[in-house]
Amino acid sequence: MRSMRLLKGVAVSVACWGMILPQARLRAADSKPVTKAPAIVDVALQANGSLSGQVLDEQGLGLEGALVSVRQGKDEIAQTVAGKNGEFAVANLRGGIYQIAAGQGMGLYRLWAPNTAPPSTRTALRLVSKANVFRGQDCCGGCTDWIGIATLGVSIGAVVVSSIALSDINDVEDKVDNLADGLGVEDLPASP
Numbered sequence: 001m002r003s004m005r006l007l008k009g010v011a012v013s014v015a016c017w018g019m020i021l022p023q024a025r026l027r028a029a030d031s032k033p034v035t036k037a038p039a040i041v042d043v044a045l046q047a048n049g050s051l052s053g054q055v056l057d058e059q060g061l062g063l064e065g066a067l068v069s070v071r072q073g074k075d076e077i078a079q080t081v082a083g084k085n086g087e088f089a090v091a092n093l094r095g096g097i098y099q100i101a102a103g104q105g106m107g108l109y110r111l112w113a114p115n116t117a118p119p120s121t122r123t124a125l126r127l128v129s130k131a132n133v134f135r136g137q138d139c140c141g142g143c144t145d146w147i148g149i150a151t152l153g154v155s156i157g158a159v160v161v162s163s164i165a166l167s168d169i170n171d172v173e174d175k176v177d178n179l180a181d182g183l184g185v186e187d188l189p190a191s192p
Contacts, residue, residue, distance in 0.1 A: 009166045013159060040097060040108045043125050044117035049093040051111060053125030055086040055102040062086025063129055068102045103129030 045051055055066040062085035070078040070090055082088045082102065095113035099106065105127045112121055 009163070012166075013163065040110050041125075042110045042112060042117065042121040044112045044121045044123050045093055045095065045114055046123075047114055048091055049114070050089055050091040051093050051125060052087070052089045052123075053100075053127060055082045055088065055105070056126060056128050057103075058128065058130055063103060066102045066129060068100065068127075071099045071101070072096060100125065100127060102127050105129040 043051065043053075051070075053068075055063045055068060057063050063082055064084055064086060066082040066086060066088075068080050068082055068088045068090070069076060070093070077093065077098070078090045080088050080090055088102075093111055095111055095116065097108060097110050100109055101107075107127060109125060112118075
């Protein structure tokens with residue numbers, strides 16, 4: 001009888017812990033982010049290897065003063081500042097794959113040497129600088145960590161208190177059983 005009560009207590013404790021633990025965080029920790037390769041856009045270079053383009057915001061307006069960085073691999077090849085209407089130009093580039101970034105926007109571009117580009121290739125580059133994107137489940141700048149810690153603390157306290165109460169109940173039931181054995185009573189009637 002005591003072992004059955006202990007088994008029930010363990011089952012209740014495991015169920016409580018299952019509800020207490022932040023399951024979403026556990027699933028997120030196990031999952032690996034799915035990344036897909038960025039699309040490479042073909043752009044034709046003009047004479048003398050110049051690349052012209054425009055930096056736009058999400059509404060399609062030119063971003064004057066945006067810093068434009070042209071990188072190939074780990075090396076920065078060129079850097080310029082977008083002028084009126086977000087327009088920019090970079091000269092003396094060779095054909096190849098480049099990473100071009102401006103503001104919060106970035107893309108991969110295959111630049112084609114003059115007169116070598118396929119017919120469907122663009123002649124100018126348009127780069128959209130997106131606003132900062134924040135993803136997560138933080139409701140108010142860090143409060144979820146405190147809420148989670150407080151919830152975990154209260155839950156652990158509840159499990160400890162219920163474990164002590166269950167132990168006390170088991171002790172009382174053992175005393176009743178011992179008293180019944182001392183009085184010669186086989187089985188006490190159980191409550192419904």
